[in-house]
Amino acid sequence: SSIFCDGMILQGNKPIRIFGEGDGYVCVKFMSYSATVASSDGKWLVELPPLPYGGPYTMEITLDGKTQVIKDILIGDVLLLGGQSNMQFKLWESNYPKEQYEAFADMRLFSPARLEDNEHFKPQDGWVKCTPESAAHWSAIGYLVGQQIHKEKGVAVIFVGEDLDVLIDLCDRILVLSGGRVTGIVDGRTTKKEELGLLMTKTKQGKENE
Numbered sequence: 001s002s003i004f005c006d007g008m009i010l011q012g013n014k015p016i017r018i019f020g021e022g023d024g025y026v027c028v029k030f031m032s033y034s035a036t037v038a039s040s041d042g043k044w045l046v047e048l049p050p051l052p053y054g055g056p057y058t059m060e061i062t063l064d065g066k067t068q069v070i071k072d073i074l075i076g077d078v079l080l081l082g083g084q085s086n087m088q089f090k091l092w093e094s095n096y097p098k099e100q101y102e103a104f105a106d107m108r109l110f111s112p113a114r115l116e117d118n119e120h121f122k123p124q125d126g127w128v129k130c131t132p133e134s135a136a137h138w139s140a141i142g143y144l145v146g147q148q149i150h151k152e153k154g155v156a157v158i159f160v161g162e163d164l165d166v167l168i169d170l171c172d173r174i175l176v177l178s179g180g181r182v183t184g185i186v187d188g189r190t191t192k193k194e195e196l197g198l199l200m201t202k203t204k205q206g207k208e209n210e
Contacts, residue, residue, distance in 0.1 A: 003110055004061070006071050007127035009156045011078040012053040019045040024064035030073075031057055039063075051075050053155045074106060076156025077149060081142045090120075091143050092136040101132040106156035107146050109138055 010016050018028050021043050027036040028046040035046045044063075055074035060067055081087045091101070107130040111121040120137035121128055128134050135143055146157045174191065176184045176199040184199040 002123050005126050009074045009076045012075045016048040022063045027062045029060040074156035091140040094140045101135045104130040
């Protein structure tokens with residue numbers, strides 16, 4: 001998966017899942033851990049134990065004799081920026097003073113592919129570090145929440161733009177809100193996008209039927 005590249009941040013104190021596509025045996029080496037699995041239907045997933053905050057680290061992923069080395073890996077907090085216009089609203093569009101945009105080397109943003117053509121960051125940009133220049137194009141909510149977490153906890157923080165496939169693969173549990181109400185908590189390892197879609201519209205449909 002393109003999300004696994006230089007500069008990535010993995011969630012701390014939770015099982016770490018590394019996944020991708022390809023045929024054959026896959027070996028993942030990270031810190032003092034090593035795990036090998038066989039791919040199934042061209043897909044594979046390796047799960048590593050929970051690890052504490054820290055870094056930078058290096059990871060090696062070997063598939064069919066070819067090794068990929070991923071550098072500058074941090075273990076911190078991973079946040080998903082899921083939503084529509086409220087999450088897409090950029091910092092430069094807000095009234096937040098530009099002279100107060102800050103640099104946080106340990107706060108990074110990965111943007112999956114979207115339907116919109118006007119998004120500033122693309123998947124090929126990888127993990128974009130927060131600088132006063134790049135922050136202008138971040139989600140305003142994401143930047144401010146990440147800034148607060150980083151200052152309070154002193155850990156690396158990353159954001160992943162809205163993408164249900166990535167969300168399902170990265171999360172153990174997914175809490176779904178619709179119309180300001182919790183409509184469900186599902187297991188990220190077994191749920192389907194269709195189930196999430198129904199939960200996302202549950203409150204709306206209920207009001208329309210009243």
